Amino acid sequence: MTKSQSIGRRLTLLLAAVAAVLSVLSWAMVTVLAREATQRTQDNVLAASVTTIAETLRSEQAEVRLELPYAAFAMLGAISQDLVFYRVTANDRTLTGYDDLPSFETGRQGQVMFHTANYRSVPIRMAATTRLISVGDGQTQVTVTVAQTRDGVGAIAADLSQLAAFFSLAFFAVAVGLSAVVAATSLRPLNEIAAAVSRRGPSDLRPVQRNAPAELAPLLTALNRLMDRLRNSIRRSEDFITEAAHRIRTPLATVRAQAEIALRTVQGDTEKDRLRQIIRAVDESSRSAGQLLDHATVAYRTENLTQDRLDLSELAADTLAAMEPTASMRDIRLRLDGEQAPVIGDPILLESAIRNVLDNAIKYSAEDTTVTLHITCSDSETHLTICDEGPGFGDESFDTLTERFRRGPNTGGIVGSGLGLTIVAEVMAAHGGRIELTTSTHNERGGACVCFTLPSA
Template sequence: MIGTGSIGRRLTLLLAGVAALLSVLSWWMVTGLAREAAERTQDNVLAASATTIAETLRSEQGEVRLELPYSAFSMLGAIGEDRVFYQVMAGDKLLTGYDDLPALSDTPAPGQIAFDTGEFSGEAVRMASVSRLVLAGTQPIPVKVTVAQTRNGVGTISEDLSRLAALLSVAFFVIAVVLSAIAARTSLRPLNEIAAAVSRRGPSDLRPLHRNAPTELAPLMSSLNRLMERLGQSIRRSEDFIAEAAHRVRTPLATVRAQAEIALRSVEDESEKQRLRQIIRAVDESSRSAGQLLDHATVTYRADDLARVPVDLSELAKQTAGGLEPTASMKDIRLRLFTVYAQVAGDPVLLENALRNVLDNAIKYSPEETDVTLRITTSGTEARIAVSDEGPGLGEGPAQALTERFRRGSNTQGIVGSGLGLTIAEDVLSAHGGRLELKSAEGGTGACVALVLPLS
């Protein structure tokens, strides 16, 4: 299956992208609010300073008099180390201050405060201006007080707050990414639990899956349950088909063989007898192949859902050898058993099937009036069932290649076989964590096949 990336990673990246966007947006908003707050603070301080100066204006002997209060300029120092400029105009006459201080674009009405931004002495300044009517003699004289301050302090405060906002935004982003990863993992936990519940099941466990899951996963669970139901039905049909096919094949073949043997006894012509013998041989090969194909299918099915029960190998060897005793007696072959107690954990049906195929091969390939030896030994954590015969051996080529399906040795001509016996044994041992060892006897006469299994 080709992977298309992790859902959790995608979800985390998506949430991280949202967090990054929110972090940038929050930094931009905080920076803007900080600058606006600093500028508003400067405006308030400038307005308070100009108002304080305006309140000290008085009339004396028909002239406007002014004493600059210290507090009017000390409050401006709270903003930062900025330069301060001022100008007090009584009508068109400069009372005090900088005569070249730029005028505001809008002249404030009496009692009102106006603000403006300009440039003075090569620096940007913020100005606040307030006007007032002062009665000097018999006529009121309009007096305008203007206070200006450079903007370096406001910029410094804005930069400090912007830097702080950036640090907070980065911290927010990091925390958001961590929480996004946790949220993605938590959100996907029900899906992982469902996958774990399915993976823990054996191949034959096709019961419906019942778990508490979010609503979004309900269609997946429903589809999975329907799939398992269809798969169970398919497996049952396959098992029934295999069993029925084996029965359907074996029964007609047995009938054909019986009729061929009857015909063999009744004909006199030697060529006819030879043809009948070939028919009987072909029937035997077909019947054996059908039986071993069924055995192989059974092994494949049971190996996927392996039973683990204590199995006494010595008792298993005695039962298997007893079942094949009539076949060995027909060739005057003596079965010799040397067993010790050895217990393994496994499926007794599969282990009996593997041993029976190995022992049947030894009997089938051995000459008449010879011995087939079955010996059980233990070494460390392993048990070994070695089956030795006095037949033609394993032939030329690598011995392990004989475990391939339908693969037979080069010296098996004239002997009925399907090439599945060692394949079945190899599959059974692999399912039990064991191995099959093949070797020819010294001198090329005889073979030794060993079934090695871990002791329980």
């Protein structure tokens, strides 16, 4: 499966990109506003300055007189240390100030106009106003112009812009962090569903019942439908196996009985040998059919596990009693020692697991030996160990022996299908237990030990 880019990372990157765009926009906005605000401040002071000067204009002895008020320039010095220039003209004749200060269109009388120009190669902001002064018989148009360089206000605007850049960066960093949190939070339901499904055992095909967000509901429905189909399909094949095993076992029993009768009546060694081979093949098939039936039952019951509170030592004693006739045919003694061991589980499945291990112990041990069942129980775990005095598991690993239809190299002529330990492993897994195959330390010849560990009830 190719691993495509993670949704979480993609979401974080997308949100971070949006945050970056917003940060740049807010920085640009603050910069423009700062420039505009400082410009207006300077304009207002320039306007106040020209108006103050214009108000001092008067006529005296047929001449225009003015006093340059100190306050008119002091207020300009208050906003920045920029250079200030001024000029007062009467009918285009300079009365006082900088004669070479650029002129520009002035408005109606009393109205203040603004202009930006270069003066002595430095950008300046200018404000001008006109006033009509009655001088003698006529009227003189007096224009008052005040200008100021723009370094100071530019610096204030640049400072504000820098501050805005810092805040935008901080905003961006916080937004990226929050984006990661948002992405993780939005994906949590999806991860929770994935975790719930992956925590399950391999045969747990129950529907996933969770409160999923609306967006995930179709996915969950599809998943549950798939599980449903899978469960039905497994159920059908298990049913088929059960049915097939039943159908095979009955005619096999007839064939075996007939072969036994024939074996007693025929004379020739070759014929007897052939009949023995037939009987063995029938035994193998019959064993396989029986184990398949057992396996199908286990598969079905693990899916709908019964959770009874039961005593494992009682169950072991019952199973032991049922196996007693088989064991006594080979002069094998079955011994049980153990205390009461309450566990929660399915009695039929646990019985099947114990029976399969006991069957192996009896089958693979030499005659006139002992098979011991030992049960110990603690608060958290219950151990059931079944040890025999046979050849042991040899070098075969647990994983290999629990594979379906896998038999060890030590089986010789012993009939078997290779499903016994598969059944045992599945039963243990369904009960949340585990199984260990070891070599017995109780006798010098070794022997196989199978240990079940189940959670105590």
